Amino acid sequence: MNCRKSIFKFLGIAAVCAASAACSVDDADDLALVKLGALEKEFVVEADANTFDIDIYANGAFHIERIGQADWISLTCGETVDGKGAITAECEFNEGFKRKAGFVLCSDVDARRDTLYVKQKALVDAKIEFANSSVTVAGAGGESTSPIETNVPFEAITVDIEYSKADNADWIKSLEIVDSESEKRSLVITTETNTADEIPRSAAVSLSFTDGWDETVSVEFNLLQRTAKETLGRQITFEEFRQTYATNKKVDDYVILEGIVVSNTKNHNAGENPQNTTSKIDYTMSDRTVYLETYDGKYGIAVQTASAGDNVFEQYDHVQILIQGASGYLVENPDRYELRNVTKAMVISRIAGSASDVPVKEKWMNQLTDDDIYTYVTLKDVEFPVRKGAITPINEGYAIGTNADRISKYPLLVRDINGDDMYMMTNTNCAYRSDGTRLPYGSGKISGVIVHERFSRFEWRDGADPAEMDDDPTLGFIGRYQIRHQTKGDIWDNMQNSVEDSFSALLTEYRYWNPDVENKVQKPTYGTNGYLTHTYQEKYTGSASKEYLQGTYQQHMWGGGTYEYLGPVGNNASYIFGANFGNKNGIGIVIDPSKESWNPLMDNLVSHNPDGTLEWCGPYAADTKYVGCGTGGWTSNEAISTTSGQINYSGSTGLRGKGNVSGNCYTSFANHFWWDDDTDRPYAWLINFSTEGITTSHISMQISVMNTQQSFFSPRFWCAEWSLTDSQAAKDDSQWNLIGEYTIPDVSVWSNTLYSSCVAYKCINFELPQEILGQPNVYIRLRPTSDLCSDGSDYANARLNQSKSGAALAAEHSSNLEYFAIRYNK
Secondary structure: OOOOOOEEEEOOOOOEOOOOEEEOOOOOOOOOOOOEEEOOOEEEEOOOOEEEEEEEEEOOOEEEEEEOOEEEEEEEEEEEEOOEEEEEEEEOOOOOOOEEEEEEEEEOOOOOEEEEEEEEOOOOOOOEEOOOOEEEEOOOOEEEEEEEEEOOOHHHOEEEEEEOOHHHOOOEEEEEEEOOOOOEEEEEEEEOOOOOOOOOEEEEEEEEEEOOOOOEEEEEEEEEEOOOOOOOOEEEOHHHHHHHHOOOEEOOOOEEEEEEEOOOHHHOOOOOOOEEEOOEEOOHHHHHEEEEEOOOOOOEEEEEEOOHHHOOOOOOOEEEEEOOOOEEEEEOOOOEEEEEEEOHHHEEEEEOOOHHHOOOOEEOHHHOOHHHEOOEEEEEEEEOOOOOOOOOOEOHHHOHHHOOOOOOEEEEEEEEOOOOEEEEEEEOOOOOOOOOOOOOOOEEEEEEEEEOOEOOOOOOOOOOOHHHHHOOOOOOEOOOOEEEOOOOHHHHOOEOOOOOOOOEEEEEEEOOOOEEOOOOEEOOOEOOOOEEEEOOOHHHHOOOOOOOOEOOOOEOOEEOOEOOOOOOOOEOOOOOOOEOOOOOOOOOOEEOOOOEOOOHHHHHHEEEOOOOOEEEOOOOEOOOOOOOOHHHOOOOHHHOOOOOOOOOOOOOHHHOOOOOEOHHHOOOEEEOOOEEOOOOEEOOEEEEEOOOOOOOOOEEEEEEEEEOOOOOOOOOEEEEEEEOOOOOOHHHHHHOEEEEEEEOOEEOOHHHOOOOOEOEOEEEEEEEOHHHOOOOOEEEEEEEOOOEEOOOOOOOOEEHHHOOOOOOOOOOOOEEEEEEEEEEEO
């Protein structure tokens, strides 16, 4: 076969045009099947002049049509042999920006077409840089000149102008960039006269250039024109805003608010994303929220922009906002101030700053006041007491990592040296929230913006509706203050990694199973002080029929599942965190063999890492059925057996990438038996320890709990008590002293997710009384205060014995204890 050689260049208008050249095959008569196409569809070449071949297959006559104008490339159609040939492309030297030529191989025999593109790199990259985020021009109008840096001819730049008020538009007469040999050029803006004495006017201006590869460079700025009196507005203080303009309505006065931005929009943890329905979250709120504080750090305001595109603010920016047209709000209990519906056209000045511009505010938790809300604060002498899991230890199957919208944030427990505690809030779309990084075990400082938020999944009320949260300050209440980190460094940069480097010492701790088979109790994982058990056993019930004993490890409980995997998580490459299967980074339980221990019967759950560290359920654990990948460690998603049940995988396609940790990993303690209908009394977790020789200013207890029965009917209301006896007899109830009351959330169910259900454990801190010090045996019991529970339709609307079995004492009321520790200040 032979094809006529044709040489042609790409000329003409930017459209598909008639053939510039045709290629024919002499012996192509009576073809049974027409073949035409290129082996590759896109070619990227250097900026230098070059020549290359495009391999094609063709067994019939065809012609080439061009897409757009490209006189810098010429094509030579060569010979075809046995249906294979080549087109030689010759590209000229590119002195300009990235460019692209497209052409189509079109069959002359049938309708077959194949589109190809050649992309040529650039000698220089397109550049448009403008130092000002806003330009202010005179009310008298006329010409205004500002310096701008660009190498793009003005005729190639797209200018978009958005006037803040449609009924007062077109007052910009002209806008142009004066071209020159240098990149330093002049932006010249000509405006009409503003005849209004009191009303300035503004417009958002965008200058952009898109190269041949469809890559865009752009700058945006606000253009503000003063009034006829040459004013923009009156500058006000935060105090005046709070007193005069936070009236829950639109601001009519032309007043200017000035401050420093302390939030970081890019990390998606500025502002909570509202859970609009049980299966729908508005993720734009974190993209629209800006925390603005005074230069002295005394006051803060939450700014909500009208859209995500209106949030042009960067962390540390020094800004001035003309707030006329926005709305000021006072939100009560506690008092906090918001400015809503701010547009980018209201920004009259925005100058980049740095972290050093933010005033240093280091405080203990008990020093926080309502004035600290929406300001950036460093909390000193703090620790994350629950030493396991990521900052969002959740079931990712209900979260954004798997494209689900059933939990929007997670509150992580933080406590300080004075015995106070609060929660650190993290949005589920936060960029670094489950990236495989272990929590710091020691103490130090964390930073962030102080907020007040509710969390319906930790605290709720029977019969409540989310709409009531605005009027009922107790609904979803998890403390007066919380803290929102803005960068990863806010959490990790100033914290110690070792628990030994903390202001507190561990008296006893349970992070995983350490069964004492002989005595049928759990031993501590840290130290040797005491034991943990459950009171549903003959020793406390007096009846052999009222006892549960797990066979393998002889415990009055069984292993419960958790969501402690450090990440990364996600089950689809197109989702926010990608597809991440298997146990790559463990669950955050690094073991110090000098202080911590495990039962040798469970050696296969301990990961002997290449760096010499030991880790419970790490990727190098020998157990490959439930934990990791064995001594080779994690390799890749594809290397995992489809039958593997390991952490963050579980074999089934529906469970991959969801951060699950199987009950066979023994990272929580579970029991079904909580209420005896015969005696109308509860059963309990029972923990023993000694405090002999301990003197301290603060001693405390931390627990992590969740009801894991997906058919509901697990106890809702609980209390923690202490005693010097382990007796569970009614006659000895007076010897038990109340530590505190608490609630335990139910695990969420996909088919029936409630506002009050949760796919994460709830961590709680309790300050313990000084009376327990110096005792050889102290007992703590964690027990239900009643048999109230949920039947799945409300928060606490049923009794345990109304479940399927019709009995409270049945294997369908599971509640788990994920973590327990006693700490005291050194």
